[in-house]
Amino acid sequence: MPRSQIRSRRTATSGRATIYSVAERAGVSIATVSRVLSGAAVTSPEATEKVLKAARELAYVPQNSAKSLASRRYQTHAVVIGSLEGPYYSELLMGYEEVAARYDQELLLVVADRPRRNRTLADLRARVDGVVIAQMDTPVDEIAALARLIPVVLVGRTGIDGCDSVVSESVRSATELTRHLIDRHGRRRLVFVGDPAQAFDVAARHDGFRTALADAGLEAAHEPLVVPYTERGGERATDLVLALADRPDALVCANDEVALALTLGLRGRGVRVGIDIAVTGWDDVTAARYVSPGLTTASQPVREMGGRAAELLHRRVGGQQDPGGQHVLPTEVVIRQSCGCAG
Amino acid sequence: MPRSQIRSRRTATSGRATIYSVAERAGVSIATVSRVLSGAAVTSPEATEKVLKAARELAYVPQNSAKSLASRRYQTHAVVIGSLEGPYYSELLMGYEEVAARYDQELLLVVADRPRRNRTLADLRARVDGVVIAQMDTPVDEIAALARLIPVVLVGRTGIDGCDSVVSESVRSATELTRHLIDRHGRRRLVFVGDPAQAFDVAARHDGFRTALADAGLEAAHEPLVVPYTERGGERATDLVLALADRPDALVCANDEVALALTLGLRGRGVRVGIDIAVTGWDDVTAARYVSPGLTTASQPVREMGGRAAELLHRRVGGQQDPGGQHVLPTEVVIRQSCGCAG
DNA sequence: CTGAAAGCGCTTACAG
DNA sequence: CTGAAAGCGCTTACAG
Numbered sequence: 001m002p003r004s005q006i007r008s009r010r011t012a013t014s015g016r017a018t019i020y021s022v023a024e025r026a027g028v029s030i031a032t033v034s035r036v037l038s039g040a041a042v043t044s045p046e047a048t049e050k051v052l053k054a055a056r057e058l059a060y061v062p063q064n065s066a067k068s069l070a071s072r073r074y075q076t077h078a079v080v081i082g083s084l085e086g087p088y089y090s091e092l093l094m095g096y097e098e099v100a101a102r103y104d105q106e107l108l109l110v111v112a113d114r115p116r117r118n119r120t121l122a123d124l125r126a127r128v129d130g131v132v133i134a135q136m137d138t139p140v141d142e143i144a145a146l147a148r149l150i151p152v153v154l155v156g157r158t159g160i161d162g163c164d165s166v167v168s169e170s171v172r173s174a175t176e177l178t179r180h181l182i183d184r185h186g187r188r189r190l191v192f193v194g195d196p197a198q199a200f201d202v203a204a205r206h207d208g209f210r211t212a213l214a215d216a217g218l219e220a221a222h223e224p225l226v227v228p229y230t231e232r233g234g235e236r237a238t239d240l241v242l243a244l245a246d247r248p249d250a251l252v253c254a255n256d257e258v259a260l261a262l263t264l265g266l267r268g269r270g271v272r273v274g275i276d277i278a279v280t281g282w283d284d285v286t287a288a289r290y291v292s293p294g295l296t297t298a299s300q301p302v303r304e305m306g307g308r309a310a311e312l313l314h315r316r317v318g319g320q321q322d323p324g325g326q327h328v329l330p331t332e333v334v335i336r337q338s339c340g341c342a343g
Numbered sequence: 344m345p346r347s348q349i350r351s352r353r354t355a356t357s358g359r360a361t362i363y364s365v366a367e368r369a370g371v372s373i374a375t376v377s378r379v380l381s382g383a384a385v386t387s388p389e390a391t392e393k394v395l396k397a398a399r400e401l402a403y404v405p406q407n408s409a410k411s412l413a414s415r416r417y418q419t420h421a422v423v424i425g426s427l428e429g430p431y432y433s434e435l436l437m438g439y440e441e442v443a444a445r446y447d448q449e450l451l452l453v454v455a456d457r458p459r460r461n462r463t464l465a466d467l468r469a470r471v472d473g474v475v476i477a478q479m480d481t482p483v484d485e486i487a488a489l490a491r492l493i494p495v496v497l498v499g500r501t502g503i504d505g506c507d508s509v510v511s512e513s514v515r516s517a518t519e520l521t522r523h524l525i526d527r528h529g530r531r532r533l534v535f536v537g538d539p540a541q542a543f544d545v546a547a548r549h550d551g552f553r554t555a556l557a558d559a560g561l562e563a564a565h566e567p568l569v570v571p572y573t574e575r576g577g578e579r580a581t582d583l584v585l586a587l588a589d590r591p592d593a594l595v596c597a598n599d600e601v602a603l604a605l606t607l608g609l610r611g612r613g614v615r616v617g618i619d620i621a622v623t624g625w626d627d628v629t630a631a632r633y634v635s636p637g638l639t640t641a642s643q644p645v646r647e648m649g650g651r652a653a654e655l656l657h658r659r660v661g662g663q664q665d666p667g668g669q670h671v672l673p674t675e676v677v678i679r680q681s682c683g684c685a686g
Numbered sequence: 687c688t689g690a691a692a693g694c695g696c697t698t699a700c701a702g
Numbered sequence: 703c704t705g706a707a708a709g710c711g712c713t714t715a716c717a718g
Contacts, residue, residue, distance in 0.1 A: 018694095019695065020695080029705045030696080038697080041698095044704085059465075061469040062695080063469050063695050064408075065407075065409075065410075065696085066408075066695035066697090068407075068408035068710090069409050069412050069694090069695080069696070069710045069712080070696040070697040070710050071698085076451075083437065084433040085433075089433070090430075091427070093427055093452070094427045107452045108451055109450045110449075110450075111437075122404070126404040126405060126406050126407050127449075264633070287629045287630035289630075290630040291635075362711065363711080372688065373713095374688070374713080374714080377712070381712095383713080384688095386688085406712070408711080408712085409710070409712035409713090410712055410713075412693095412694045412696080412711080412712070413693075413694050413711080413712045413714080414694085414714085
C-alpha cells in the first residue's frame with residue numbers, strides 16, 4: 001500500500017489534524033508545513049500563507065511527542081525541588097518560570113524525596129533537555145551522574161563537576177549579622193540555632209557566625225541547637241535555651257521559621273525578645289515583617305536566583321560548553337527590632 | 344538494507360542505549376523488551392531476567408517522546424496556576440504532587456497570564472493527558488474549548504460544562520465569620536474589603552458577608568472597598584477607611600494579605616485593631632499567626648483540594664466519563680484576636 | 687509467551 | 703524554496 005494511501009486512511013479515522021492533513025489541505029508537502037510552522041527554514045510567502053490558513057482552519061497543534069522524537073529536543077526543563085513549604089521555592093519557581101517562558105521552555109516540576117516507581121534522577125535525561133536542582137539533600141554522586149548525561153544547573157549549592165551553580169552570598173552576610181549583635185548591641189553569649197551538618201547553606205551561615213565571634217575574640221556560648229524548623233521545634237528550642245545554665249543573650253537562627261517560632265515561644269515564657277535576648281533569622285519571609293518585634297534577618301534574592309538558573313540552563317542546553325561556573329548573588333541584611341534596634 | 348542492519352549501525356553511533364541495543368544484548372525482540380519493561384504483558388521468567396539484566400547493564404532508560412508517540416499517552420498533567428505569590432498555590436501544588444506521584448504522573452507547571460510565543464491553553468492537548476486549572480482569570484470559553492479536547496479539572500472555581508471541580512465552601516463560612524462580628528462583638532458598621540467582581544471566590548465571600556448582614560437586619564456601612572492585595576493596597580485601604588464619614592467598626596477582608604496590610608496601616612495610625620475596629624481575613628497565611636493582634640480568618644483545605652484534583656483528573660484520564668461534578672471541601676473559621684476576642 | 691512489522695507524527699539531510 | 707524519504711524509538715495488534 002502506498003504511503004499516501006496509508007496516510008489518508010489514518011487521517012480519516014484520527015480525530016485530530018496532523019501534519020499530513022494540513023499538508024493535504026494546503027496542497028504542499030509535510031516538509032513545507034513543518035518548515036512554515038517551526039520557522040526552521042525560509043518558505044515562500046504563498047506557501048507560508050496556505051499552510052498557516054490550513055493549520056488555522058484545522059486547529060492544528062503539532063504533537064509534542066513526535067516533535068521531540070524527531071528533533072531530539074524536549075523544549076522542557078525539569079526543576080527539582082525539595083518541597084514547596086515556605087516562600088523559598090515559590091519565589092525560585094516564579095523567577096525561573098519568568099525567564100524560561102521567554103525561551104519557550106516548559107517546566108516539569110519534580111519534587112525530590114518522592115521517588116516514583118523505580119525512577120531515579122538520571123531518568124530525567126529521557127524526558128527533558130536540562131535540569132535545575134534546587135534541593136539540598138540530593139546526593140552529590142547522583143547529581144554528578146546526571147550531569148554527565150545532560151546539562152545541570154545547581155541552585156543554593158555548589159561544588160559538583162560540570163554543573164553551573166547559582167547561590168546567594170552567605171558567609172559574609174552571616175558575619176555582618178552576627179557582628180551587628182556583638183558590636184552594636186553588646187551581645188556576648190551567642191548561640192547558633194540550626195544544624196550546620198544538615199545542609200550546605202546552613203553550614204555557610206554557621207561559618208559566618210563563627211567568623212564574627214572569632215573576630216571579636218569570643219566563643220559560642222553553646223554548641224548549635226539542633227531543632228526541627230517547625231513551630232514544635234520552636235517550642236523545643238525555647239525549652240533548650242531556657243534550660244541553659246548560662247543563658248545566651250543572642251540567638252542566631254538558621255532560618256526565619258525557627259526564629260519566628262522561637263520568638264513566639266520566648267514571648268510566651270515572658271522573655272522579651274530584642275531586650276532580654278536578641279533573635280535573628282534568615283530568608284525574610286512575609287511573617288518576619290508582621291511579628292512583634294519585627295524579625296532581623298537576611299534576604300536572599302531568590303527570584304533572581306531562579307531567573308539566573310533559567311538563563312544558565314538555557315545557555316547550556318543551547319550548547320555552550322564552558323566549565324561549570326559559580327554565580328553568587330548578593331544577600332541583604334534586614335535590620336528590624338528583634339536584634340535590639342529601636343522600631 | 345535490512346532493518347536489523349540499519350539498527351545496528353544506529354546503535355553503534357548513538358551514545359545511549361535504545362530498546363534495540365537492549366534487545367540485542369538480551370537476545371530477544373524489542374517487543375519482549377517493551378513488554379518486560381512496561382509490564383504490559385506477561386513474559387517468561389527467563390526473558391524477564393535477561394531483559395532486566397541487559398537494561399541494567401546498558402543503563403537503559405526509555406525515551407519518553409517515543410513512548411508517548413507510540414502509546415498516545417503522556418503520563419503528564421498540566422497544572423495551570425495564576426502565580427506563585429502567597430502560600431495558596433504552593434499548598435495546592437504540594438497536595439497535587441503528592442497524589443499525582445502515586446499514579447506516576449508528571450507535573451507540567453504552567454503559569455497562566457504568561458502566554459508563550461503563540462501558545463494557547465488548547466495547545467496543551469498535544470502535550471499532556473489532562474489539565475488542572477487553578478486560576479481564576481482564565482476565560483470560561485477558553486477552558487470549555489480545552490475541556491472538549493482533554494479532561495479538565497477546575498480548582499477554586501466551578502460551572503464549566505464537562506469539567507469536574509474542587510472548591511472550598513465559602514458562603515457559609517463567610518456568613519459565620521461575619522455573624523461572629525455582629526453577634527459576638529456587637530459590630531454594626533461593617534464594610535467588605537476586596538473586589539467581588541474580580542473573582543469567583545471573592546464574590547462568594549461577599550455573598551456570605553451580605554447574608555449575615557441581612558439576617559441581622561443590617562446593611563453594609565459602605566460599598567466594598569476595592570484595593571490591590573498588596574502592602575501599598577493596605578496603605579490605601581487605611582486611608583479610605585479613615586476617610587469615611589461614618590467610620591466602620593469592622594472590616595471583612597477578601598484575603599489575609601489585605602487584612603494584614605490593613606492591620607499594619609491602622610496600627611500605624613493609632614487605631615487599635617480588635618478594639619476600635621475589627622478586622623478579618625481569609626486564607627490563614629503563616630503571618631496571620633504572627634501579627635498582633637492575631638488575625639481572625641478562614642482556612643481553606645488547600646492541600647486537600649490539590650490532592651482531590653489529582654485524584655479526579657487521574658480518574659478522568661483513565662476513561663471515567665461521568666459528567667463533571669462539584670466537590671466542595673470544608674472551610675474552617677479561625678478565631679484569633681483581630682475580631683475582638685481575647686488572646 | 688514471543689517475534690515481525692506497522693504505525694505513532696514529526697524533523698531534517700539530500701537532491702533538485 | 704520545495705518534496706520524497708529516511709529516521710527518531712517506542713507500543714501494540716496480529717499471527718503463531
